[in-house]
Amino acid sequence: MEAVPLCGLALALALLLWRWWRAAAGGAGRVCVAVLGDLGRSPRMQYHALSLARHGRGVTLLGYLQNRPHGDVLRSGRIRLEPVRDLRGLRVDPKFLQYVIKVIVQAIQLLYTMLKMDQPSYILLQNPPGLPSIAVAWVACLFWRSKLIIDWHNYGYTVMSLSHGRNHPLVQIAKWYEKLFGRLADYNLCVTNAMKEDLWVNCNIKAVTLYDRPASYFKETPVELQHQLYMKLARDYEPFRPRCVAEPVGVDAERSAFTETGEQEGHVLKSRGRPALLVSSTSWTEDEDFSVLLKALVDYEGYINEGVKLPSLVCVITGKGPLKDYYNELISELHFKHIQICTPWLEAEDYPILLGSADLGVCLHKSSSGLDLPMKVVDMFGCCLPVCAIHFECLHELVKHNENGLIFRDSHELAEQLKMLFWEFPTLDSKLHSFRENLRASRQLGWDESWDQTVLPLLEQNE
Known part of the structure; x- marks a missing residue:
C-alpha cells in the first residue's frame, strides 16, 4: 500500500520533467x-x-x-x-x-x-x-x-x-x-x-x-449611446430616472447629457438648467478619502442656496472595495436638494461611455509611494474629460494645473474649483470648456x- 503514493509522486515528477524538456520547443x-x-x-x-x-x-x-x-x-x-x-x-x-x-x-x-x-x-x-x-x-x-x-x-x-x-x-x-x-x-x-x-x-x-x-474605446460619447446608458442605469439608480437624452440643446450642444422631462417639487430638476454630471471612480480603499468630495459637495450646495448661479449636480462614483459601505452610510446621512449621488458598479464596456458623457471628473487618489499615477485620470483624459485631482508628488507628470484640469489640496479648495468651473453652466467661454478644448488639441499616444x-x-x- 505504501508503494501507491510513491508511484503517484514519481508519475507526477515524471510529468513535470517531461513538460519541462518539452517546453523549449513548445x-x-x-x-x-x-x-x-x-x-x-x-x-x-x-x-x-x-x-x-x-x-x-x-x-x-x-x-x-x-x-x-x-x-x-x-x-x-x-x-x-x-x-x-x-x-x-x-x-x-x-x-x-x-x-x-x-x-x-x-x-x-x-x-x-x-x-x-x-x-x-x-x-x-x-x-x-x-x-x-x-x-x-x-x-x-x-x-x-x-x-x-x-x-x-x-x-x-x-x-x-x-x-x-x-x-x-x-x-x-x-x-x-x-x-x-x-x-x-x-x-x-x-x-x-x-x-x-x-x-x-x-x-x-x-x-x-x-x-x-487610454485604450481606444475611451473617447467622447455620442448622444445616442449616452441615452442608452442612462436608460440602463435608470433601472437601478434614482438620479437617472427622471432624465433622458434628447436632441442637443443650448450653447454646449456637443456636450448635451441631461435634459429636463418635467418639474417635480423639491426635486433636483427644479434647479437652473440641466444638471451637470460629475464622475469619480475608486477602489474604496484607504488611499482615497472620499469625505473630501462629500465636504466639497456640502459647500457647493451652500453656494446654490446663497443664490450663486450653479447647476444642480448628479455625482456618480463607480467602483467596488472594502470601504464602500462606510461611505454609502455617510452619503445616506446627507440631505441635498440640488445634488444626487449614486455609487454603481459598471461593466467594463459601460464605464468609458459614462466618462465620455460626463462634464467633470474628480480624482481623490493619493499615491501611497507618491510615485504612481491614477489610471482613472488617464481614462478621463482619453474621453477629453477635464479633471480636478488631489495633489501628490508626481501628479504633475499627468495633470497640468490650469491647462487640462485643476489640482486641489483640501475640500474647501475643491469646492471653490467646482464653483468656478460650473459658474453659469453650460457656456462655451467657461474654463471648463477651455480645458476640454485643450485635451482635444493635445491628444497624446494611445x-x-x-x-x-x-x-x-x-x-x-x-x-
Whole structure:
C-alpha cells in the first residue's frame, strides 16, 4: 500500500520533467500575463494581453475571476484565461499568523497554477501585489526557462503601510522582500519617470517607463449611446430616472447629457438648467478619502442656496472595495436638494461611455509611494474629460494645473474649483470648456502606439 503514493509522486515528477524538456520547443512566443488580483479590475494587464495578442502571441491571462474582464479580452482567440482561486474566509488568530498562512497557501496555489499552464517565453507580472507572486513567478521562470518582466504600478510595502504604519514588522519585511526579489527580474516596466528613478537609486533596478494610456474605446460619447446608458442605469439608480437624452440643446450642444422631462417639487430638476454630471471612480480603499468630495459637495450646495448661479449636480462614483459601505452610510446621512449621488458598479464596456458623457471628473487618489499615477485620470483624459485631482508628488507628470484640469489640496479648495468651473453652466467661454478644448488639441499616444514603441522592441530583441 505504501508503494501507491510513491508511484503517484514519481508519475507526477515524471510529468513535470517531461513538460519541462518539452517546453523549449513548445513555448516560443507565448506570454503569461499575471496578477494576484481581480482580472476584471486590472485594466493595464488586460491591455498588455490585448497588445500581445494583436502581435500574434498566445497569452495566458492569470488571476482572480471576480469581475468580468472587458469583452475584447473574452472575444480574443489568442487569450486564454487561467483562473486562480481567491482565498476568502481564512480566520486564524493572531493576525500575523493568519497573514503568514495566507501567503504560504497563495504561494503553493500560484506555483501549481503556473507550472501546469502551457510554457511561456515570458511571465509579465503586476506588482503590487508582489508578495508572494514575485518569488513564485521567478521560480516558475527557472522551471520553464522563461524571462520575468515586472510591471511596477506602485510599491506593495507602501500600500501595506496605509493600514499598518511604515515601521510595522510586516511592512519592513515586505520592503526587504520587494527590493530583493525585484532585482531578480529580467526586465522591469514602471508607470512614471519618478518611479523609474526611485527604482534605480533605492533598489538598483533598471526600469523602462510605460505610462498608462487610454485604450481606444475611451473617447467622447455620442448622444445616442449616452441615452442608452442612462436608460440602463435608470433601472437601478434614482438620479437617472427622471432624465433622458434628447436632441442637443443650448450653447454646449456637443456636450448635451441631461435634459429636463418635467418639474417635480423639491426635486433636483427644479434647479437652473440641466444638471451637470460629475464622475469619480475608486477602489474604496484607504488611499482615497472620499469625505473630501462629500465636504466639497456640502459647500457647493451652500453656494446654490446663497443664490450663486450653479447647476444642480448628479455625482456618480463607480467602483467596488472594502470601504464602500462606510461611505454609502455617510452619503445616506446627507440631505441635498440640488445634488444626487449614486455609487454603481459598471461593466467594463459601460464605464468609458459614462466618462465620455460626463462634464467633470474628480480624482481623490493619493499615491501611497507618491510615485504612481491614477489610471482613472488617464481614462478621463482619453474621453477629453477635464479633471480636478488631489495633489501628490508626481501628479504633475499627468495633470497640468490650469491647462487640462485643476489640482486641489483640501475640500474647501475643491469646492471653490467646482464653483468656478460650473459658474453659469453650460457656456462655451467657461474654463471648463477651455480645458476640454485643450485635451482635444493635445491628444497624446494611445495605449497601442505607446506599447508598440516601448514593450514590443524589448520582446523582439531577445528572440
